[in-house]
Amino acid sequence: MAQDSLGTGLRGILRKIGGSSYIDHETIKDVSREIQRILLKADVNVKLTLELARTLERRASEEKPPPGMLEQDYLVRIIFEELLKILGEESKIEVKPQVIMLVGLYGQGKTTAAGKLAKFFTRKGMSVGLIAADVHRVAAYHQLEQLAKQLNVSFFGSEKEKDPVKIARNGLKELSQIQVRIVDTSGRDSLDQELIKEIRDLKTATSPDEVLYVLDATMGQQAGKQALSLNEAAGITGVIISKMDGTGKGGGALSAVAAIKQPVYFIGTGEHMEDMEIFNPKRFLSRLMGLGDLESLMQFAQEANVSEEEAEKTMTKLLSGKFNLKDMYEIWEKFAQPGIMKKLVDAMPVSRMPMGAKLDSTTLDSAEEKLKVYRVILDSMTYNELEEPDVINASRISRISTGSGRSEADVRSLLREYKSMKKNMKQMQGNRGLKKMLKAQFRGGDFGLENLTSDQE
Template sequence: MVLDNLGKSIRNTLKKIARASTVDEKLVKEVVRDLQRALLTADVNVKLALKLTKEVERRALNEEPPAGKSAREHVIRIIYEEMVEILGEAREIPLKKHRILMVGLYGQGKTTTSGKLANYFKKRGLSVGLIAGDVHRPAAYDQLKQIGDMVDVPVYGRPGEKKAPKIVREGLEEFKHTDVVIIDTSGRHSLEDDLIKEIKLVGKVAKADEIFLVLDAAVGQQAGPQAKAFHDAVGVTGVVLTKLDGSAKGGGALSAVAETGAPIVFIGTGEHMEDLEKFDPARFISRLLGMGDIKALMETASEVMDEEDAEELAKRLMSGKFNLIDMYNQMEAMTKMGPLKKVFSMLGFVDRMSDEEVEALQRKLRDFRIIMDSMTREELENPKMIKSSRIKRIARGSGMGPDEVRALLKHYNQSKKAIKGFSGNRKLQRQLMKQLESGNLKM
């Protein structure tokens, strides 16, 4: 999928919100930090990323959720809305008789996209013709002809002819009864005067309804200035961002182009003729964030924790491995009242927890989290090494008393003992395994 990494990291952030017991300032700040990191990693402009996350933070902390919505749903909604906002409005390309002129620098994907568009319109029941207006690259006609054959669309061209306007004029005559005529043109290595001159000349003859600028997303934020320059010069009606597949800089290109006000109409997601998607910001972001999944998750979040997490934790418990990080996860799982509650009650950790007990556990968990934040990774993984001088340091660092740190360690040692007993108890393990396998862990 396009922008896979960005999607994954934001989806994880949203899941964090969906599973949170309460939405407080701490969670919002954490989410904002996560979001910033995800956006910057996807090459989104720093200023834009900060603007977006600031707005998310402001709205999440100040806006009341609308009636019938939980605070968690509301925060997720805000993130979604702000991300759609960055990408601007959707622009519909009508399915009717019209002419499209393709422009852009060399190698951006004009010819490939011409073929993809031909395929797109043809599949939707329109007749299509392609005109080979690139007169500079020697094999340009052959390339377009090959692509035309692939999607079964006629190609008009004059190999050897050096005047693009002439070819375009003849091509338009040839295709005068065709619904959609797509004109491929030459590019240059950079935006030079003579390229602009040529496009303007071809544009006059073509009298195109649409001028599509084709831009390679791999250039990242540089796509913005390029889009702007073309937009100012020839007035593009739509941008096609290509090579968004596997491009780490896709987030940068998308947001930068959107910011110029040139509407993104399609995105190219691969080398094949089918790899073209109509660009609809709301749909794109919704899919990127997995809004459908998040919604489903939210509906069940209060009862069930992520099955993968549950299995992972259960497996670790069975192996007898247990450090402070595991304990933290385990306690967190308990406060979620999730499937693991069953496991824990089997382990004799909890019988039945009342709401007050859950709340007390959550308070304890908050303290534990603060204390554990002051521990080093080494200490978390190997709590045995935490002796009195370390206890003092951790207490100072977390603003808690040494007694509270000791209480955490005591709780840890007790839990560890229980886990040890469990990992030595084959019968109990088999029982748990059976439940895991039957998928019966959910209560």
């Protein structure tokens, strides 16, 4: 994996921090030096590395951990937060009718990404069209046409036309009934004026909603500079990092992302059309750092930065029992740390547990594992199915199962769980203690578990 050396290095540091009996100036300096070494080795840009090290040292010497948190854990948390800044905020591509233009250098994975995106949007129930505006490589037209056929989506291209702008324009017109239209463009060995002009013209002609920069994870230090030039020419709105499964170091791509300050929407993890994941910076980083169990660092949740209003809204929806699969997905994402669900249930006196509630602790222990499976399944549902789960019948279950690569039993189990969660939550209405705790959780506040029990009616 591209991120292997980076991950190994970071995990080494974490072990070292965990093994130290106290954190003093010397330890902080040590950790900072080690992190710099690892980042530079992984091709992260020098300036970025130095900035991170400086902030890290300053924060680690000035800030005090919150009550109850070990200073070792707090140092890990600072490292996590500062690395997260490089990766940027989580931002998902919108599922809506739109024009997407793909840009990037030669061989970075644009055409493959076009196919993967087509599959992604098809799964969401949208119609998709691929437009071949790469006129420089002879095989480009056939490569995209082949992908369109394989994915059963619309295609537009012309083998004779040599003007990419004309092709793109005609393509958009021809496919005007198609909801998501993806324009594949050509790459070059390096950024030359010709490519910059072509991209600029294509952008003007197609007025895309998204300009996605496809960037190979194995790119080294030069990635940042190229990203900036392309950004200037095309106004990049999001990034797809391809070949995360490759042998590169990943740092070049991360530096490029930090430089253009645009979100990474997806990462490509293989040559096949299903080898693409939605990028979630927190999850990515905690995996990279080996923070499988975030419970000890639970206060991470504070970073969620959920507003009072949003907390109230989520909670009300949850307890109203009137939520759909889309809401459940969101709620699960917020509860993704396994410890939280467990505390929630432990805090409920047995007498308050609704009849037939399935939220026992054994179920919860495997919650994270299950969550992973469910996420894949939910990603294979159409928008309509997420909004109105009742429409999901046997034939849809079969399609979702094929699309997600999970068994029909898994899909059914998810639907059962959704129904039972909906029912349970409805029965929990009026439980003020629970309400208070959920709200605290969503706002990242203190759990105050003792108070909770006495607060119940």
